[in-house]
Amino acid sequence: MSDLVLVERDEPIAVVLLNRPDALNALSDELMEQLVGTLEELDREEAVRCVVLGGNERAFAAGADIAELASSSAIELYYQRRIEGWDSIRGLWTPLVAAVSGYCLGGGCELAMACDLIVASETAQFGQPETGVGVIPGAGGTQRLTRAVGKSLAMDVILSGRFLSVDEALAAGLVARVVAKEAWLEEAKGVAREIASKAPVATRLAKEAVDRSFEGPLQLGLEYERRLLYLAFASEDTREGLTAFLEKRKPRFKGE
Ligand code: CO8
Numbered sequence: 001m002s003d004l005v006l007v008e009r010d011e012p013i014a015v016v017l018l019n020r021p022d023a024l025n026a027l028s029d030e031l032m033e034q035l036v037g038t039l040e041e042l043d044r045e046e047a048v049r050c051v052v053l054g055g056n057e058r059a060f061a062a063g064a065d066i067a068e069l070a071s072s073s074a075i076e077l078y079y080q081r082r083i084e085g086w087d088s089i090r091g092l093w094t095p096l097v098a099a100v101s102g103y104c105l106g107g108g109c110e111l112a113m114a115c116d117l118i119v120a121s122e123t124a125q126f127g128q129p130e131t132g133v134g135v136i137p138g139a140g141g142t143q144r145l146t147r148a149v150g151k152s153l154a155m156d157v158i159l160s161g162r163f164l165s166v167d168e169a170l171a172a173g174l175v176a177r178v179v180a181k182e183a184w185l186e187e188a189k190g191v192a193r194e195i196a197s198k199a200p201v202a203t204r205l206a207k208e209a210v211d212r213s214f215e216g217p218l219q220l221g222l223e224y225e226r227r228l229l230y231l232a233f234a235s236e237d238t239r240e241g242l243t244a245f246l247e248k249r250k251p252r253f254k255g256e
Helices: 029-043 066-070 074-080 083-090 107-114 129-133 141-149 151-160 166-172 181-196 200-215 218-232 236-246
Strands: 005-010 013-018 050-054 059-061 096-100 103-105 117-121 125-127 177-179
Touching: 005 029, 013 029, 013 181, 029 050, 029 083, 050 181, 059 096, 059 107, 083 107, 096 107, 096 181, 103 107, 107 125, 107 141, 117 166, 117 181, 125 166, 129 151, 141 151, 166 177, 177 181, 200 218, 200 236
Parallel strands: 013 050, 050 096, 059 103, 096 117, 103 125, 117 177
Antiparallel strands: 005 013
């Protein structure tokens, strides 16, 4: 099996890079299988507290593999449940930072949006140009882009196929931080280290609660958030964090 995904562990973070540079990291089935397997494996490693997912300077990913799509029938897509495999990314406990440089299009944009936050280089361009090749966003683009940037801009991007510059993406709330193009990956690693330095249990619960705000009505989200907050008090780290603040010292988190 070729390495369509490269992994570098630098605990408490890990960096996963898509590695199909000749095809602008087009997300073939094999690549996605390797990616999902890698992320699930890292998710089980306690020492890894945050994961950065990136591509290369030119492209995060330019979409699903159009050659594969072109040779697929409706029935194959339906029975092979190809996109369902992506769902496990949504269920990961470990925070996932998308580090985007260059093209972030179609399935690539959907993959970045499935991460918890996007750190983007000045060179990043976001788009859902699927209708240009006769398909529609199918891995969450119509839902996640709309929730991130609102209906009108999402319609514009999805129906016209135009790319959003990083400034537009930042202003619209799609991107969390814009970083210098020479240091895009290092900056994303820095963000991951910031996240990894916080209480691990509380971080996971907070991530789950934010996700919930995305997935249902506000009232359910508020109730869910409250329950997870109460649950956090079963964690030793919560006691440690609160006590350390009152004792004016740095907390020592154990992930328990
Ligand atoms: N799939 C396969 N190969 C690709 C893809 C892609 N999405 N994008 C680029 N490539 C390949 C090109 O074919 C080319 O290969 P080769 O050198 O062998 O000819 C190489 O990457 C470099 O690309 P270009 O020569 O086109 O580079 P340019 O700088 O001229 O253009 C662009 C860059 C504008 C990004 C251009 O490559 C492009 O428009 N790419 C396609 C973008 C697109 O339409 N994406 C949406 C795809 S559909 C989709 O994502 C559906 C998602 C549904 C859910 C997932 C289902 C599994």
